[in-house]
Amino acid sequence: MKPYDLIVIGGGAAGFFGAIQAAENRKDLRVLILEKTTKLLAKVKVSGGGRCNVTHHCFTPAALSHHYPRGQKQLKNLFYQFSAADTVSWFEKHGVQLKTEADGRMFPVTDNSQTIIDCFLKAANEHAVEIKTGMEVKKISRALNQFVVHCGHEEYQADKILITTGGYNKPENYQWLVDLGHELVPPIPSLFTFNDPSKEFVELMGITVPKAEVRIAGTKFLQTGAVLITHWGLSGPAVIKLSAWAAEYLHQQNYRFTALVNWTGLPELQVRETLMQLKLLSGKKGIVTSPQFDLPRRLWEFLCAKSEIEPGRAWSEIPNKHINKLIEFVYACPFDIQGKTTFKEEFVTCGGIALSDIDLKTMESKKVPGLFFAGEVLNVDGETGGFNFQAAWTTAWVAANTIRIKAGT
Numbered sequence: 001m002k003p004y005d006l007i008v009i010g011g012g013a014a015g016f017f018g019a020i021q022a023a024e025n026r027k028d029l030r031v032l033i034l035e036k037t038t039k040l041l042a043k044v045k046v047s048g049g050g051r052c053n054v055t056h057h058c059f060t061p062a063a064l065s066h067h068y069p070r071g072q073k074q075l076k077n078l079f080y081q082f083s084a085a086d087t088v089s090w091f092e093k094h095g096v097q098l099k100t101e102a103d104g105r106m107f108p109v110t111d112n113s114q115t116i117i118d119c120f121l122k123a124a125n126e127h128a129v130e131i132k133t134g135m136e137v138k139k140i141s142r143a144l145n146q147f148v149v150h151c152g153h154e155e156y157q158a159d160k161i162l163i164t165t166g167g168y169n170k171p172e173n174y175q176w177l178v179d180l181g182h183e184l185v186p187p188i189p190s191l192f193t194f195n196d197p198s199k200e201f202v203e204l205m206g207i208t209v210p211k212a213e214v215r216i217a218g219t220k221f222l223q224t225g226a227v228l229i230t231h232w233g234l235s236g237p238a239v240i241k242l243s244a245w246a247a248e249y250l251h252q253q254n255y256r257f258t259a260l261v262n263w264t265g266l267p268e269l270q271v272r273e274t275l276m277q278l279k280l281l282s283g284k285k286g287i288v289t290s291p292q293f294d295l296p297r298r299l300w301e302f303l304c305a306k307s308e309i310e311p312g313r314a315w316s317e318i319p320n321k322h323i324n325k326l327i328e329f330v331y332a333c334p335f336d337i338q339g340k341t342t343f344k345e346e347f348v349t350c351g352g353i354a355l356s357d358i359d360l361k362t363m364e365s366k367k368v369p370g371l372f373f374a375g376e377v378l379n380v381d382g383e384t385g386g387f388n389f390q391a392a393w394t395t396a397w398v399a400a401n402t403i404r405i406k407a408g409t
């Protein structure tokens with residue numbers, strides 16, 4: 001049987017985007033997608049709580065790259081080839097309108113991930129991209145200048161291969177790629193929330209503080225944004241961002257560490273000056289009944305109680321010792337974190353095939369010419385907010401474009 005021009009391994013986000021782009025670029029290409037499971041685009045379906053956060057309204061390559069703890073420098077150059085603005089145009093050209101939410105996340109106007117799936121399936125069909133499911137690739141070999149792709153009893157041949165198998169949590173799942181000579185950066189989770197089994201703060205569950213700052217004690221890891229107190233500990237954008245930037249450190253600590261929450265997001269000196277001034281100027285006013293820094297009343301009362309400030313006491317009556325405690329709990333409220341919980345809206349793998357093994361202008365393997373990589377299989381991952389799909393679209397687009405140029409050579 002005539003070999004395929006391109007076999008894409010993995011029928012997920014990067015796989016479909018790459019296959020469609022390659023087939024659109026060169027109408028004469030024979031393209032095949034091999035998918036391990038019986039479900040195509042399974043993660044796209046569940047993504048963004050079923051709405052698919054396709055990308056982020058961040059249209060400058062340099063600014064966009066700052067949202068990637070792994071791959072920042074390399075992605076910046078790739079975003080000059082295919083940016084978030086190009087993603088918006090690509091989907092528009094394929095009949096999908098995106099909208100931007102207040103925090104910059106972009107979704108299809110239908111608020112339904114099926115819109116993206118339908119778009120991909122239609123485009124793949126129009127360009128005669130073949131799709132085979134239930135085909136787990138276990139090995140790639142070479143014969144007579146062709147790649148031979150082995151899936152159980154089936155074998156397929158192709159000129160070019162695009163690997164888009166996504167992230168795995170076990171290193172052994174990458175073995176067939178390592179056997180081809182690629183280095184693996186051991187995979188660990190990114191994008192998770194923090195567990196505080198002490199349940200000390202559980203009565204505050206449901207409270208969100210919009211402009212907080214979360215730090216990891218004894219390190220420089222720090223993120224700002226909304227913090228949510230949950231029944232298991234801490235969540236919210238600031239915490240999830242922090243989990244991404246500190247993913248490797250937190251893994252080394254076996255997810256046991258102290259998280260310090262500054263509920264105000266303000267410098268310590270400003271917190272101190274504000275509270276000391278109140279003691280001087282609002283002497284007779286009740287302290288527990290006058291929340292500061294726009295903090296939710298329940299949280300303020302709780303922090304006062306932790307600082308041993310009794311209800312009914314006036315500012316002037318409180319000894320400095322207790323004001324100092326309050327300053328500490330407002331500025332650096334400690335949470336004894338023992339473990340993590342997967343963030344159900346979006347989670348990704350930190351680690352994967354080392355970027356040093358990839359030509360980052362083309363996405364071609366430096367170890368195996370003709371073999372390309374895109375998406376989460378690489379040691380690239382972003383914050384939550386549409387950045388992970390953007391990395392998949394960009395890397396797949398660049399690979400497909402190189403394949404167009406090289407096809408037939």
Ligand SMILES: Cc1cc2nc3c(=O)[nH]c(=O)nc-3n(C[C@H](O)[C@H](O)[C@H](O)COP(=O)(O)OP(=O)(O)OC[C@H]3O[C@@H](n4cnc5c(N)ncnc54)[C@H](O)[C@@H]3O)c2cc1C
Nearest residue numbers: 010012013014036047048053137166346375376386388389
């Ligand atoms: C619950 C959840 C929600 C998310 N929401 C968002 C979001 O809204 N926005 C965002 O930017 N990111 C989101 N992400 C992250 C995003 O889904 C991934 O980063 C993205 O799907 C990566 O695309 P990919 O094509 O590289 O991998 P995947 O989409 O994981 O696709 C890989 C495919 O390869 C197949 N495969 C694996 N091994 C083989 C093999 N050996 N042979 C054949 N096939 C194989 C897999 O079955 C899979 O279908 C979310 C992730 C999760 C888990």
